[in-house]
Amino acid sequence: MNRHAVLADAVMLVHFAFLVFLVFGGFLAWRWPRLIWVHVLAAAWGFSTVAFSLPCPLTDVEDWARERAGEATLSGSGFIDHYIEGVLYPDRYTALLQGLVGVAVVASWCGFIARRAT
Template sequence: MMYRLLADAAMGVHFAFLAYLTLGGFLAWRRRRTIWIHLAVAAWGVLSVVTGVECPLTLVEDWARRHAGGAGLPASGFIDHYIEGVIYAGEYTNVARLAVAVLVLFSYVGYVLRRQ
């Protein structure tokens, strides 16, 4: 039971992290100090996509699911399991990544313009 809760919590935090990655730059328009947090989150996102480094949240969720008696996450990881093929078709992965990048860059442009 405890492992299942930990796995579900890791999944929830992971979804929140991805939502913040996508939209958190807009929060900085009103809460200026949060830009530093968002820059770190965006840097991790870029590092993860470019190098394929495994997210610690994926590792925690997979570990907890296995200890709860489940199969764990597939080798492809969190996004491939919960998002790709569910929210968008797998062949549109690069389009989805580009859309997120455009949103982040737009939020940063807005942040700079609002500071002036």
């Protein structure tokens, strides 16, 4: 495995980790309060990519590395389209899952505020 393939796989793992943090980071902030600001930024970025169809730089880096490794790129699809939609759940549930992620983020922030108020 060459260094570009390793880089592409590492970027893919970072991307997955970012998505996990996006969903659960607000709950982590209950334990580590300073983390809330990082989570707010992550949630803002995640919302922006969905609402405004912004390209993700991690996807660009992964595509760049895969191309140099002689591997197939994400073929113009985004990270979620390639690795998650249709793989972990059917495409028809995308809007529902986006809504559930939004609910999880807001719930984590409400819990964070409630814990800080006590």
